[in-house]
Amino acid sequence: xxETRIITISREFGSGGRTIGKMVADRLGxxxxxxxxxxxxxxxxxxxxxxxxxxxxxxxxxxxxxxxLGAQSAATPGKGLSMNDFLWTIQYRVINEIAEKxxxxxxxxxxxxxxxxxxxxxxxxxxxSTDKKAExxxxxxxxxxxxxxxxxxxxxxxxxxxxxxxTGREWGMSQNYHMSLDSGYLGIEECVRIIIDAxxxxxxx
Amino acid sequence: xxETRIITISREFGSGGRTIGKMVADRLGxxxxxxxxxxxxxxxxxxxxxxxxxxxxxxxxxxxxxxxLGAQSAATPGKGLSMNDFLWTIQYRVINEIAEKxxxxxxxxxxxxxxxxxxxxxxxxxxxSTDKKAExxxxxxxxxxxxxxxxxxxxxxxxxxxxxxxTGREWGMSQNYHMSLDSGYLGIEECVRIIIDAxxxxxxx
Numbered sequence: 001x002x003e004t005r006i007i008t009i010s011r012e013f014g015s016g017g018r019t020i021g022k023m024v025a026d027r028l029g030x031x032x033x034x035x036x037x038x039x040x041x042x043x044x045x046x047x048x049x050x051x052x053x054x055x056x057x058x059x060x061x062x063x064x065x066x067x068x069l070g071a072q073s074a075a076t077p078g079k080g081l082s083m084n085d086f087l088w089t090i091q092y093r094v095i096n097e098i099a100e101k102x103x104x105x106x107x108x109x110x111x112x113x114x115x116x117x118x119x120x121x122x123x124x125x126x127x128x129s130t131d132k133k134a135e136x137x138x139x140x141x142x143x144x145x146x147x148x149x150x151x152x153x154x155x156x157x158x159x160x161x162x163x164x165x166x167t168g169r170e171w172g173m174s175q176n177y178h179m180s181l182d183s184g185y186l187g188i189e190e191c192v193r194i195i196i197d198a199x200x201x202x203x204x205x
Numbered sequence: 206x207x208e209t210r211i212i213t214i215s216r217e218f219g220s221g222g223r224t225i226g227k228m229v230a231d232r233l234g235x236x237x238x239x240x241x242x243x244x245x246x247x248x249x250x251x252x253x254x255x256x257x258x259x260x261x262x263x264x265x266x267x268x269x270x271x272x273x274l275g276a277q278s279a280a281t282p283g284k285g286l287s288m289n290d291f292l293w294t295i296q297y298r299v300i301n302e303i304a305e306k307x308x309x310x311x312x313x314x315x316x317x318x319x320x321x322x323x324x325x326x327x328x329x330x331x332x333x334s335t336d337k338k339a340e341x342x343x344x345x346x347x348x349x350x351x352x353x354x355x356x357x358x359x360x361x362x363x364x365x366x367x368x369x370x371x372t373g374r375e376w377g378m379s380q381n382y383h384m385s386l387d388s389g390y391l392g393i394e395e396c397v398r399i400i401i402d403a404x405x406x407x408x409x410x
Binding site: 170179185197 | 217377378385387399
């Protein structure tokens, strides 16, 4: 195991993976990339942040398709490259640039795959039972018209399809990560502790 | 997270999961079930140990089928129950009995699934890259006619099909386990340490 400089965190919606990533970064004094990544990709691509947020991890739905078809001629840099592919290439480059720059924690956006050739990444997947995730999203984001179980399934299905499309891998297969943790069973705090411990990283003074 | 009494270890062939399970059991002073489980199932079923070893985790191949067809009338306790199903029911009962009896480590044999209703199990999956596993099986079991990559693929394919058939789950999906670890990346010793630490179990005096 080489010395870890980067922790990537992939996560099921509602598993608390984002919170865990932030806590790991805070305790190790590392730069944290989540929304910051969306901003960087939005800047580089010229797209709106909310659009990048939606399209960078999620498989295109109907509304995206309609949007893409309308905007394709203007936004596409090369013939035959779809807007989603264009965003992917930018996401790919931005994540590689970030990884070169400094030790950090990166949440989501297929960073585990994008940085797979590096030997200084520790790749973690966070998941939880549907019950635990449903309880969490209702507590954090409130009720909505759709049942929480449906909101969870919809969001993760999009991530799964996107991941498969761009990486050829099955999202959530333990073999894609160095460590996978059930945050509902272990608890958020315990996951943070286990990840920091296993990464071998220390807070830089 | 309830107090853990049982650690189940599922593992890819060649990942060192069996060694890890044994080390965890030794350090925690727990009873270890692997071959011992095969013996218990063999005793209860009346089948030969080597047969139980092969059939209890692996999807039936041709030789099994030939054997099963020949032996079915004598061995099958009820009409319509295949010999594989018969062994499964015994495996199911034996593993549940063991779990009731005392704290322990159980390696393989779908124990994660069989004990899924219990709240005192900590379920771990151990995997590694093909390179690391190939290096390990050649070191431990020697060369054979088939390339190590093929031996790995064959063995894990059987486990995968068996697991899917009896549990309805995808083998190796991180969601089936509380923790999944890449032993090739982390190292055997580090996996042992992480599992003991995360389980919250202490060596009983």
